Amino acid sequence: MDYEEPKFFQVMQYAAEADGDVIDMVSGNPDWGPPAALREALSAYADLESDAFQYPPSDGLRELRETIARRRGVDANQVVITVGTGEANYLAMARAFERDAGDEAILLDPVYPYYPGKVELLGGTPRIVPTERDGGIDLDAIRSAMSDETALVVLNTPNNPTGAVYDPAAVEAVIEAAERHDALVVADEVYREFDYAGEFESALAVDSPNRIVTDGFSKSLAITGFRVGYGVFPAEHADAARTRHMLVNVASPRPSQYAVLHALEGMDPAYQEAARERMQKRIAAFTDALEAAGAEYTTPEGGFYVLARFEGYPGTTANVERLIDEIGVAGMPGDTFGTTRTDWIRFALVTPRVEEAAERLAERFV
């Protein structure tokens, strides 16, 4: 296994080294900062007795697991606190493959590039299935790709990069199909707080021993560097996830867990609503300008990202780097996400300068 620097690091690096003023819309790092209660909690933690600096329980601080369980309507025994949603996905996928239930993983194209990377790390074979043109689930395509070789189906809703929020009935149908093929469905819901039409429904609503839900606080509390996520595992898979978590990482970082716990308890209830509204305004401003420029674009139902396609300007790395040099706007090449969006460029709307970026793009492509 060779180290392939993810394309977004390469583009971020290029943007950072570029001359002139570059608006960074590459990576999904929230720019609006965490709630005040999170900063206060971390600061309070720094003054605690020294035993608060020692190992937390391997599967997470009990109060944090209970808080999450209450909010998500599950039993706390099902919740394992992980090093971000990334580790939760890794544990869930590992569980799918270690059951001797096949070695294929169905991933939806466009695909978040860590998913095939994790599947291959775990010895599985990615099988990429296209979504509908709007990014929604193509149930027939998934069903016909499934066989007894299918160990895993990964769903991500709200979706990165398409912005689609999956139809709950389609999610349920995928889980039912997975049950028939003894496959596990991992639903990565890390963008669930960014659901603009209010139509998102968690896969937790589907009661199934084949369904694992992953989530984290990187996006919802604007702390991608803290590394606090969790998995909700059916009873028969929770202990295997705990074991792997313990053997890989021992425990998740305690200062981060403490800060998240107290942020959830003490934060201004308007914080997340404000983040959603901020994002909706940015989406409107950005897509209005793309419309004016005559570009094709997606209007996300959820998440942070807009995909745009400019006539005669496919979303290659070379073209993305040219945009950085020419107009100082950095996006992500569409070919990062599989084969179906290679003409497109993804823009993460995590900068207050969204409108300015849109104007630069409009001027360049009008």
Next chain:
Amino acid sequence: MDYEEPKFFQVMQYAAEADGDVIDMVSGNPDWGPPAALREALSAYADLESDAFQYPPSDGLRELRETIARRRGVDANQVVITVGTGEANYLAMARAFERDAGDEAILLDPVYPYYPGKVELLGGTPRIVPTERDGGIDLDAIRSAMSDETALVVLNTPNNPTGAVYDPAAVEAVIEAAERHDALVVADEVYREFDYAGEFESALAVDSPNRIVTDGFSKSLAITGFRVGYGVFPAEHADAARTRHMLVNVASPRPSQYAVLHALEGMDPAYQEAARERMQKRIAAFTDALEAAGAEYTTPEGGFYVLARFEGYPGTTANVERLIDEIGVAGMPGDTFGTTRTDWIRFALVTPRVEEAAERLAERFV
């Protein structure tokens, strides 16, 4: 793979639920607290701009990698910051097995129980080789256990639980033997700051593409809950470790990394010397009392642990729990560590009440 709660969680739980006053000597959590500079740094971090709360580089904050590289005399490109020494060991062991160079791992008995657990998680086969009676490396035993099936040898010096500090010439000989068999040697040096005779020498002194060194700040800065460790990888293995780290955890926690970096830069230089001296006083007090009680015991050359053997009282879980009930002293059963120390009980000297514990033991067994 079933979840086996590690024996020390079980004993800790038993001790926590026991009636009466229990002196906890089960787990290796330092009781003396982190340096003041670490608390100050964490508190300062809480007030940083919001971009300091976002993803650090996947392989760690550059300044932290450079600081570690300078202190350990290696190139910063060889250093990958991990979620504690635990993840560093996991990455190093994974690298050993993914090279198609055999699937056996040589582990030394007594063995730290996470090592065989990680080996089995990674699909390898543990091959347990006894150490010398004093815990030192038995070079002949290791050499005769090695074959072309050997992918990995794990060394831990200063050792948990024996307290042995390995002879540098023996470590070098193990690495040479590993080169001949295309195996990797992982040297876990997490207790290296607790070297009482000054005779510890890092495996970094042996220049070999088959040698990986792991370390962390859990013990040396008294922050087992922060999860900051690192691996020093030979050039040909560093990128594979980076890839796996990225795919499993994305990055290590940034608040923890920031606090460690500024603690290393700003802490009182006497902090670690004071920790060593404190531990040496505890060892003297504890072993004096064991001597008075007529028990057999080890005098550690390094690390946190004393092994004791009481006539007619083998180190079973039942006997350890009986000591908790009868005299309020909690140790760790010797059978946690393989087959060669089942008569013994391990005591972690990470409580200011070491002398009192020793008196209780002396009174019980005299």
